[in-house]
Amino acid sequence: MKTTTLIVGCGDIGIALGQQLxxxxxxxxxxxxxxxxxxxSGIEGVAIDLAxxxxxxxxxNADIVVYAVAADRFDEQAYRAAYLDGLSAVLKELERRNxxxxxxxxxxxxxxxxxxxxxxxxxxxxxEPSGFSGQLMCQAEHALLTHPLPGSVVRFSGIYGPGRERxxxxxxxxxxxxxxxxxxSNRIHRDDCAGVLAHLVxxxxxxxxxxxxxxxxxxxxxxxxxxxxxxxEQLSVEVVDAVSSPLRRRAxxxxxxALLRESGYVFRYPxxxxxxxxxxxxxxxxxx
Numbered sequence: 001m002k003t004t005t006l007i008v009g010c011g012d013i014g015i016a017l018g019q020q021l022x023x024x025x026x027x028x029x030x031x032x033x034x035x036x037x038x039x040x041s042g043i044e045g046v047a048i049d050l051a052x053x054x055x056x057x058x059x060x061n062a063d064i065v066v067y068a069v070a071a072d073r074f075d076e077q078a079y080r081a082a083y084l085d086g087l088s089a090v091l092k093e094l095e096r097r098n099x100x101x102x103x104x105x106x107x108x109x110x111x112x113x114x115x116x117x118x119x120x121x122x123x124x125x126x127x128e129p130s131g132f133s134g135q136l137m138c139q140a141e142h143a144l145l146t147h148p149l150p151g152s153v154v155r156f157s158g159i160y161g162p163g164r165e166r167x168x169x170x171x172x173x174x175x176x177x178x179x180x181x182x183x184x185s186n187r188i189h190r191d192d193c194a195g196v197l198a199h200l201v202x203x204x205x206x207x208x209x210x211x212x213x214x215x216x217x218x219x220x221x222x223x224x225x226x227x228x229x230x231x232x233e234q235l236s237v238e239v240v241d242a243v244s245s246p247l248r249r250r251a252x253x254x255x256x257x258a259l260l261r262e263s264g265y266v267f268r269y270p271x272x273x274x275x276x277x278x279x280x281x282x283x284x285x286x287x288x
C-alpha cells in the first residue's frame with residue numbers, strides 16, 4: 001500500500017519534493033489556497049486557507065506531513081499567520097485524527113541565527129534573532145518541537161535555483177558585493193531542498209530516528225564577494241572591485257551541514273559552483 005505524504009504549502013519546493021516522492025512510488029497530496037496550480041504535476045491538490053481553520057478538515061490523513069508554507073509578504077502579520085498560527089492550526093487538526101502522521105517536518109530558515117561576525121553555526125548554536133521573521137520562526141519551531149506529534153525542523157539557508165536568480169541578475173548589472181567587510185554566504189539549491197526533505201521523509205518511514213533540527217545548507221560557506229566574482233567570470237562580466245554594490249549589510253555566519261550529511265544525505269550540488277552552473281545553463285545565461 002502506498003504511503004501518503006501531505007505537503008502543506010505546496011509551492012516551488014513542495015512541487016519539486018512531491019515529484020521526487022511520486023517517482024519513488026509515494027502518493028503525494030499538496031494543500032494550498034489555489035490547488036489548480038498543481039495541475040499536471042502528478043500531485044493531488046486540496047484547497048485550504050490557513051486563515052480559516054474550518055477548511056483544514058479537508059486535509060487527508062497522511063503518513064508524513066511537510067509544512068512548507070511561505071509568507072505572502074515580508075511583514076510581521078504575514079509571518080505570524082504563515083508560520084506560527086498556520087502551523088499551530090494544522091497541528092491541532094492533525095492531532096485529533098484517528099490516524100495521526102508518523103512525523104511532521106517544518107521548513108524553517110537560518111534567519112533564526114543572530115550571529116553576524118563569521119561564526120560557525122550548527123543545530124546546537126544559540127538562536128537569538130532580533131528581527132520579527134527570525135523570532136516568529138523560532139516560535140513556530142518551538143510549537144512543533146514541544147507538540148505531542150513527533151516532528152523535526154529543517155532550517156534552510158539562502159535558496160537559489162530556477163526562478164530564484166536575483167544574485168545572477170545583480171552580477172549581470174555589474175553589482176558586486178564588496179570584499180570587505182567579509183559577508184559569508186550560505187546557500188542551497190532548490191533541488192537539494194527537495195532532496196533533503198525527501199531523504200528525511202524516507203528515514204521517518206523506515207522508523208529511523210530523526211534529530212529535532214537539521215541545518216539545510218550546502219558544504220561550502222563562501223564570502224558573498226567570491227560567489228559573485230565567480231558568477232561574473234562565468235558570465236564574462238567585467239568586475240571593477242572599486243565599484244562596490246549597494247547591497248545591504250546582512251548577517252555573516254558559516255552554516256555547517258555535518259549532521260545532515262551524517263544522516264546519509266548526498267548533495268546533488270555540494271557547492272554554489274555546481275548549483276549555479278546548472279542555473280546558468282538552464283536559464284539561458286550562457287551561450288549555446
